[in-house]
Amino acid sequence: MTGVRIGVDIGGTKIDAVAVDERLQILQRHRVPVERGPEGVVRSAQAAVEVVTRKCAVDVRDALSVGVGIPGAVRGGVVRHALNLDLVELDLARALGDAWGRPVQVENDVNAAAVGAWRLVGTDARSVAYLNLGTGLAAGIILDGQLWRGSRGTSGEVGQISVDPRGPVDAEGNPGGLETYASGSGIVRQWGDPTADARDILALAAKGDPRAVEIRERLFVGVAHSIRVLVLAYDVEEVIVGGGLTGLGDVLLDGTAKVLKDWADGSRFIASLGGAPHPHS
Template sequence: MTEKKLIGVDLGGTTIKFAILTAAGEIQQKWSIETNILSDGQLIIPDIIESINHHIKMYSMEADQFSGIGLGSPGTINAKEGTIKGAFNLNWKNEVYPVRDIEAGTGIPVVIENDANVAALGERWQGAGNNADDVVFVTLGTGVGGGIIAGGQLIHGANGAAGEIGHVTVDPHGFMCTCGKRGCLETIASATGIVHVARDRASEYAGDSELKIMLDDGQDISAKDVFDLAKKGDDLALIVADYVCDSLGFALANIANSLNPKYVIIGGGVSAAGDFLLKKVEKAMRANEFATIKDSTKAKLASLGNGAGVIGAASLIKVD
C-alpha cells in the first residue's frame, strides 16, 4: 500500500503557500498564490480549493492519496468547529468556514490552527526544535507572535489566546500597543517596534551616528538597517539593538522560568540579524533565569524560514 501524502497550507495576508509532503515531513512539491482579499475576502477559500485541485491533477494524483490538509491561518481559530473569526488582514469581517468548504471542494479532510502555532509546530518537527516535547517559538515580524508546545502538545489556553508572547509587558511605562496596553514586547522587538525605538532614541541622542543622520534626514529605515549598523559599531544603533535584545531576553527568560522548555526558538524576519541578535538575547535571558533553567533551556535561531508554516500545518494531520 502506498503511503499517503499530506498537504500543508500557510494562509497569509499577501501570499498563500502550499506544499505536498510525505508523512515524515519531507516537502515534495511546493507553490504559492497571491492572497486576493477583495470582495471581503470571499475569493480566498475558493482560490485555495482551485489551487489544490489543480496541482493534484497536475501531479497525476487523486484526493484519496492524501491523509489530509492542514491549514494555518491568522485570526481566532475554533479548531473544533472548523471556523475562523477576526482575520482582519484577510478582510474577513465575519466568521468563515474553511474546514467545511475546503473539505467539500477537495474531498480531503481538513484541520486548521493559528498561523503562529503552525510555525511553532513546523520548527519543532523539522527545524530547530529537534522534535523536542517542550518548545517555545517566538516570531519577530511586523508584530510579535508565538507558539508554546508543552509535553508534545500545543497550548491553546481557556480562550485560545495562549502563546501571545508579543503582549508580554516588558515596560509598563513604554509605548502604547495596538492591544491597548503599554510596553508590550511587540512595541519594542517587532520590525515596526524597532524602528519606533530608533526614532525615540534618536530624538535624545547628540553623538556621532549614521543612524542618527538617516533619521534626521527623514529617511525611511528598517529593523534590518538598525541591526546592520549596530554590527558595524554605530553607537545609536547599538543603543537600540541592546534595548531591543534586553527586552526580548527579559520576556523570554520569564517564559522559560514558567515553562522550562528545552528550546526557545527565535524566528521571523528580524531573526535574520543572526548570531549578533542571538548572543545579545541569550545574555539577557541568562541574567534573568534561575539556575535550573540556565542549565536546561537553550535559545536557538529558527532554521526553516518561510517553510515553517506549511510544514507545521501538515503536521496537524494525524497519520494512522
C-alpha cells in the first residue's frame, strides 16, 4: 500500500495510532495503554504503530510521514516536563527515529490539536486559542495564521497558572493551579480517590452529590479563568474548547458562560473583550 501517513497521539492514559491515506481518511487505528517513563512511552508508541502498519501491510519506513503528538514542552523533538507521563526530558524524535529507521516529527499534542481544530471549525479568525480539557489542561495558540510555540516550547501551558493561593493543590504541592480545577486528573485529585474516574465524579454532580457539585463548580471557574487568561495574554479573536471534558456538553458551556458573564457584569473592560467559548470535540 502506498501513500500512507502515520499519526501517533500520546496521552496521559493511552496511545492512539492511526494510518491515513493521502486524502486523510483513516485506514487503520489502534489504541494501547500508555506506559509511563521514557522507556515505557517509546515502547508503547512502537507497539501501537506496529499494529496499524501490520494491518495496512506497510513498513513504517515507507510511510510518507510519521507525526507524534505528546504532552509537555517540545522543541526540536525533545520533550520536557510531561508530568503526567513521568517524563523530565526525552529526545523522543531521536528515540523513535532510531527504532523506525526514519525521521519522526514530534509536536506538543495540544499544539497539533490546535492546528486541526482551527482548520476543522472553519473560522475566518487568524488568531485563535484551542483550550484542551483532558487529562491535563493546556492550550495551543495560532497567531496571525501561524502556530506559536514560544521561546521554550511552553506557550499555552495555562494549567500551571495559580489563581487561588488557598485553592486545591496539584501533584507538586502548588495550590490553586488551573489544571487542578479544569482537567480530568485535577478533578480526581480533588475527589481524593486516585482510583476514581472524572466522568463518574461529574455524573455524581449531575445527581446532586454536594462534594461533586462543588468540584464541578470549580471546573466552570477554572475553564473561565483559562479563557480569560488566553484572551488577555494573546488577544486572540476566538477560543475553541475541546478535549474529553467537553463531553459534558451544554452543562460545561452554560456553567462557564455564567462565570464569564458574572465577571463581565462587574467590569466594563472584561465586557469589552466579548467572545464566548466555541465547543469542539
